[in-house]
Amino acid sequence: MEPSKTSELKLNHYPLTPLRLLRGFACLTVYLSTAFMFLVYFSPVFAAFLRLFSIHYSRKSSSFLFGLWLALWPFLFEKINKTKVVFSGERVPEKERVLLIANHRTEVDWMYLWDLALRKGCLGCIKYVLKSSLMKLPVFGWGFHVFEFISVERKWEVDENIMRKMLLTFTDPLDPLWLAVFPEGTDFTEQKCIKGQRYAVENGLPVLNNVLLPKTRGFHACVEILRGSLDAVYDVTIAYKNRCPTFMDNVFGVEPSEVHLHVRRIPLDNIPSLESECNTWLLNTFQLKDKLISDFISHGHFPNEGTEGELSTVKCLVNCIIVIAITSVFSYLAFFSSVWFKVYIVMSCAYLAFATAFNFRPTPIFEYFKSLGRKKSC
Template sequence: MEACQTLNSDTINELKHYRLTPLRLLRGLACLVVYLSTAFMFLVYFSPVAAVFFRLFSVHYSRKASSFLFGLWLALWPFLFEKINGTKVIFSGETVPAKERVLIIANHRTEVDWMYIWDLALRKGCLGCIKYVFKSSLLKLPVFGWGFHVFEFISVERKWEVDETIMRKMLSTFTNPLDPLWLAVFPEGTDFTEQKCVKSQQFAAENGLPILKNVLLPKTRGFHACVEILRGSLDAVYDLTIAYKNRCPTFMDNVFGVEPAEVHIHVRRISLDDIPVSESECSTWLLNRFHLKDQLLSDFVSQGHFPNEGTEGDLSTFKCLVNCLLVLAITCLFAYLAFFSSVWFKVYIFLSSVYLSFATPFGFHPTPILEYVKSLVSGKKSS
């Protein structure tokens, strides 16, 4: 059995991670306060309009409005990573078109891999339409859990017998090709550690599967469900391979800017025609992709980079600043209305918070009035 590889500073020593100086500590805390306050204000003010009122008349326009607003706020994070923290995000592989409707598969090195997909989505004009299949416990996060619900992330328990019905029901609502969508899936199901890698290798050895050193064996049923249901409405599948210098970061490393020094993202665009239809063949295809991904990461360890680097340019500092100032201005206006204006704004915020607190754990999204009426009419006819 081959040893697992960590892709950290023990194997790559070109750069040293940044020290947590008092300036970085204060800057990180300030950014965290700003991000939490802007997220809260955007959610409590905009959710009743974009995700409730609009949805009563059109799911499509509700999602368009939510996508636009979500994209405004979410752009603060690549700004933090690349401009404030100075993390280099280096893209390689293929250059993908802008504004496609796609399914994304990626390896799961650490708890924040999903955040760096935002850097690619921002460059492609699709930041606000990104959604994730993620563990349901994250819905309990304060404020952010509300956002995961409003923007229709798919929460799972990581038990297929429990998750299949939920996933298929949610995926069936994403089949409109006019709706914006970047749906990201991490087929490994959990982040990579040496202990998990050993267990994965043992399972592979017992079942005649490839022994992987840098990734875990992928769970295939969720991926197949995504491809099966969305195949007719997607433009492509993006296969992303993510690696870090020097060490894999945590969420707080990202906030304070102490790790990573570099994020390397290798992109491959795959046509839906290249992915088999049957579940068994689709599972084999995904396993082969992760086998290739494992080799790509091994090459990264030895060479320090992925092949064909430089496929994406740097973010515009000016555009990032304008977006940041716009979000801050909107947040300041909302804060002023909440604290110094009519009492009705306080009532609005209270009712919005109550709605989000109850709708999030129950996964409630309003049904459009027209659809509701049609279901009532069809129900009466059938009876």
């Protein structure tokens, strides 16, 4: 029997038992309540008020708090659900400022990038290019706005100005940044793959079997605008044992049994500046991804495994206790303390709803007066 088939027989997914069901709902309740309390209490202070004086320090403080909360998820995946996360390829340095590109196997690929970011001390500074409909999610949509994710309609004539405007605000090399882009633009399905293969044959492009043809314009815009402020591009290829998980699979811990992430670090000098050459580079990169996944299917693993160690259980527990303790204090203040805390929460929710709906972020006072001076001089 082939090694891959043997491993698949041994690695069956976990059954959805009543205990897993109860544990999953408990975790989801904790995560939603902590997200809500962190957003409504901290956002007006750090993402609004502090931003009036310094975008840099607003981002630093917001990244710290975001990372504190976001670390709950790798704790869930690796320590509670016992999902094995296997890293391979290159071992990348800590605390670099990077553009990250990945394939999109399923709706939760982006969540497993947190496991890599946590190990590199960059969890709080991760941002995504995501579809605009996700901004309408309750609570989480507010977070996507506060932490400056880039929402797109997946129509370049609409998205170009939005992306370029947002990317230009990320050019300060002192600001922490892990910008994650999924060039395929959507998650992989057999139907989408067949459609993409037909398009490739008609247009003389490579026929891919495990990934979709990448959309190149958004990637080139990221490289073009951020080139002078990035340390590298990380090319991450994601694969799963058994089947691809859904969000609720992650919550209840029934899948995946293993997640494999293959990482390549590419210096910016290795990526062409000319758009046509940059597009070709990206297409070649996805051909490599396609081959890597084919090999993974055949052998059950990526080459050069073991580039990252396991998370510290103690650190994960301490972080979890801190987040829950802060949330407990905030909850007590909201329900049993002065009425002014209730007023603050209501006003904070109103601000977050307004800012998200109208894509509003405060402009620093000094920059505002400078722009007024420039207008008068003109």
